[in-house]
Amino acid sequence: xxxxxxFVFIIFSISLASCGADFFETTVEIDLPDHESxxxxxxxxxxxxESSEVFISKSLSLNATDPxxxxxxxxxxxxxxxxxxxDFVYDDDENIxxxxxxxxxxxxxxxxxxxxxxxxxxTISAEAVMPKVVDIKEAEYLPESTAGQFGDQLDEYRIKxxxxxxxxxxxxxxxNVLTEDFFVDFNGDTTFxxxxxxxxxxxxxxxxxxxxxxxxxxxxxxxxxxxxxKTYQLIFQAWxxxxxxxDEIEIExxxxxxxxxxxxxxxxxxxxxxxxxxxxxxxxxxxVENGQGNFGLQAAxxxxxxx
Numbered sequence: 342x343x344x345x346x347x348f349v350f351i352i353f354s355i356s357l358a359s360c361g362a363d364f365f366e367t368t369v370e371i372d373l374p375d376h377e378s379x380x381x382x383x384x385x386x387x388x389x390x391e392s393s394e395v396f397i398s399k400s401l402s403l404n405a406t407d408p409x410x411x412x413x414x415x416x417x418x419x420x421x422x423x424x425x426x427x428d429f430v431y432d433d434d435e436n437i438x439x440x441x442x443x444x445x446x447x448x449x450x451x452x453x454x455x456x457x458x459x460x461x462x463x464t465i466s467a468e469a470v471m472p473k474v475v476d477i478k479e480a481e482y483l484p485e486s487t488a489g490q491f492g493d494q495l496d497e498y499r500i501k502x503x504x505x506x507x508x509x510x511x512x513x514x515x516x517n518v519l520t521e522d523f524f525v526d527f528n529g530d531t532t533f534x535x536x537x538x539x540x541x542x543x544x545x546x547x548x549x550x551x552x553x554x555x556x557x558x559x560x561x562x563x564x565x566x567x568x569x570x571k572t573y574q575l576i577f578q579a580w581x582x583x584x585x586x587x588d589e590i591e592i593e594x595x596x597x598x599x600x601x602x603x604x605x606x607x608x609x610x611x612x613x614x615x616x617x618x619x620x621x622x623x624x625x626x627x628x629v630e631n632g633q634g635n636f637g638l639q640a641a642x643x644x645x646x647x648x
Contacts, residue, residue: 380412380462381633384455385601386419388447388471388640393419393427395438397457400633411436412459420454421446449473455636465632472596475510477502477644478572480592485581495542495578500592500644506570511602513551513562514575515593516541518582519645535591543577551605552612559609562602590646600628601637 384395397412417438419427427440454468479501485494504510516538540558547567550559561577584590603626614620627633 378462379632380415380457380459380465382455382457382465382467382629382636383634385637385639386447386453386471387638388449388474390442390447392442393429393440394435395429395455395457396436397438399462415457415459417455417457420456421451423452423454447471449640453636453638457632463631465629467600467629467634467636469598469600469628469636469638471638472510472598472640473505474640474642475502475505475512475594475596476642477592477594480644480646482590482646482648487578489542489578494581496581497576497578498541498590498592499574499576500594501572501574502594502642503572504565504568504570508569509599510565510569511562511597511599512565513560513595513597513602513605513639514541514577515560515595516577516579517591517593518584519589519591520585520587538579538582541577541579543575545575545577548575548577549606550609551602552608553605560605562597562605564602584648586648588648590648592644592646593641594644595639595641597639598637600626601635601639604628604635604637 378399381398381400382395384393386393395417397415397417399410399412413431413433413436415438417429417440418425419429419440426446427442429438429440431437432439449471450473452468452470454466456464456466458464477500479499481497481499483497483499485496487495487497489495498516500514518536518538520534520536541561542558543561545563547563548561549563551562553560563575565573607623607626611623611625614623626635628635
């Protein structure tokens with residue numbers, strides 16, 4: 342399955358607010374250091390990807406008012422265990438760099454590195470190890486089976502999996518509805534549409550939320566710090582959905598790198614505090630050497646529940 346992932350670089354400015362002339366007024370001057378622009382990269386590589394996609398831009402200063410400037414003439418390469426497996430070509434229609442992949446290019450435990458060079462900027466790189474797929478042992482869908490904080494009935498989802506021991510593991514969870522369409526192709530195969538279920542909640546204290554451009558609340562994530570090497574049941578809730586006959590629920594347990602976990606977590610917290618003059622500033626975590634951005638790896642298991 343081809344996973345296309347869209348990432349957004351956030352450029353923000355610092356503003357000072359007054360509390361009203363009748364009470365008090367405070368002006369604070371901040372001397373920002375000179376900004377030296379670097380390359381910024383955003384890319385996610387999935388174990389079942391058929392291609393690799395990269396978005397390249399230049400970094401901007403905190404008080405910049407210029408729009409985000411894409412870079413379309415960089416040289417981008419993907420390495421596996423030190424060997425080049427992909428040379429990227431810029432796609433003018435999508436504004437991204439694309440490189441095709443062979444099925445043998447991707448494997449759990451392999452080290453992948455992306456390198457980007459441009460004559461006007463220092464060369465940047467990022468490296469990560471591909472996670473292994475962690476299978477979902479059991480999954481349940483319990484419609485309108487639990488009460489929300491205001492007494493509303495919510496759907497509940499439960500998944501159980503064996504966490505690998507002797508290593509740190511990080512997961513994010515997606516719940517999708519596969520809706521059968523009337524179209525049947527020449528091979529007799531029926532087309533299914535995938536639709537995300539948004540705004541998932543969880544009462545599990547280990548669950549945090551990472552940035553997702555389709556949901557204000559974010560996507561649920563969890564580390565195995567509290568259950569390393571054990572069988573774990575994760576329970577989460579969502580507003581009731583009205584399914585049609587033939588629909589299926591697809592639950593994805595996505596193993597992600599620590600770097601991607603920290604990036605999505607920090608980006609979600611940045612979005613939640615952006616524009617709040619009383620909030621502590623949040624730095625978005627980057628794993629790119631000599632530049633900015635994130636190169637993340639992931640491997641997903643999927644469990645289907647028939648309605």
